[in-house]
Amino acid sequence: MKYFARAITPNEAFFVRYHVFPIPLEVDLATWRLRITGRVERPLELTLDDLRTKFPRVAVTAVNQCSGNSRGRFTPRVLGGQWGDGAMGNAEWAGARLRDILTAAGVRQGAVQATFDGLDKPSFPSVPDFVKSLDVTRIMDDPDVLVAYEMNGKPLPMLNGYPARLVVPGWYATYWVKHLSDIEVIDHVFEKFWMKPAYRIPDNACGCVAPGTAPARTVPINRMTVRSFIGSPEGGSRVPTGRPVTMKGIAFDGGHGIQEVQVSVDGGTTWQAANLGADLGRYSFREWTFSWTPARPGRARVVVRAFNAIGESQGRQPLWNPAGYLRNVIEHVDLVVG
Structure with missing residues (x-):
């Protein structure tokens, strides 16, 4: 816990979590593009230099915490990675506002959500690709949701999402897609595996049920607790x-x-x-x-x-x-x- 006696977590001490394998170990910036497609007027393919030069640089200091941080302390025990308390960190993230990028693409009427996919791809077709989604209204109302390319004043480390990752301050890290490569604006609620049935909490005020029981209804996990x-x-x-x-x-x-x-x-x-x-x-x-x-x-x-x-x-x-x-x-x- 020595890294949690200070506000900023060093890049080299930041936790790493992936959902599908193999993971990217290198990225060729000459060919990498961030593609914005779907219900937009102007589909975009942005280079890292585009993100740096065509959009205002914005910085926000925010906690990135795994949804399952401290899961290993649950009684009765539950399935999943048995984290202690270390699956969290705090950094200054800098990049382009996601809403600025979507505005440049021109979100069309009827858009409901945007989906986010990265370069980490599953080895087998039976394993679902790790794709997450956010409401378009959530994105456009929040100037702090970023496509970040810097972490604590340096380029993103490879294992923390180089060259660009989604940053959703206040929400659990499941939404902070690493090695971001594709944003698609869609006209419906996205409910593929990593949004449903994965990463769901009981649909009630506490997000809890009696130990050992199952909830009647669930919703996607979102904002972090105190x-x-x-x-x-x-x-x-x-x-x-x-x-x-x-x-x-x-x-x-x-x-x-x-x-x-x-x-x-x-x-x-x-x-x-x-x-x-x-x-x-x-x-x-x-x-x-x-x-x-x-x-x-x-x-x-x-x-x-x-x-x-x-x-x-x-x-x-x-x-x-x-x-x-x-x-x-x-x-x-x-x-x-x-």
């Missing part, structure tokens, strides 16, 4: 008695912005406000620090919770769904004092 973590000291560490210990961590949500972080050094009985770091934007990790002087030796459980601008927070008990998504329980570390 989360906060203790990055330092790490669980199991020994801290001194009677001397200040600086605790550090991060908090984030789906785009309302973190307003407060609270820490409890007695397992959640009493709470105190942490100091918040610089505000890098409503989609970003928000650093926090808290100074604690342990009074006596023994074991201590330190817990953290965050509140966003509309009062959403984390629960004491984890919510459950059969896909292992949306975890936002109050997190803790156990320390040894003395």
Whole structure:
């Protein structure tokens, strides 16, 4: 968790997740094009240089978190990659606004969604290609949805989507298609495999059901929940008695912005406000620090919770769904004092 005591995650420490194999290991920019087709007046084929020179460069600092981050902590266990808490990161993404690109193509009347496909292609015809979709209204109303070509001031790393990837701030990483190559504007709701039945949550306010049960109805996963973590000291560490210990961590949500972080050094009985770091934007990790002087030796459980601008927070008990998504329980570390 050492990388989550700071707001910006280094490129080399960013998590990597693919759905189909083989994955691209090189891209020839002489032949790569971003194609915009479908219900548009002017189909486009854009080079990387076109993205850089024909559209305003826009930057947004945003968390990219796998939908199944922390799935390995679900009880009862669920199928899927058994992530701990590391399938997330925060970076400054820079590129062209997706709505500017669609405006250049001229979205035609009757357009409903746009689909997004990348260079990663399945080896066998029985494996569905990884294609995602967004509502056209969602794209045109949000100036922060980008086709990004930079990550923390450098070209996108290959394993994080070079030469261009979709960035959908506030929404889970399943929508952040890497190695983006094709955008198609369509006149219907796209419901192929990676939109339905995959990446669905229960159709209710909490996105949850009773453990071990199945939801009656589902919807595509979308906005991230509130989360906060203790990055330092790490669980199991020994801290001194009677001397200040600086605790550090991060908090984030789906785009309302973190307003407060609270820490409890007695397992959640009493709470105190942490100091918040610089505000890098409503989609970003928000650093926090808290100074604690342990009074006596023994074991201590330190817990953290965050509140966003509309009062959403984390629960004491984890919510459950059969896909292992949306975890936002109050997190803790156990320390040894003395």
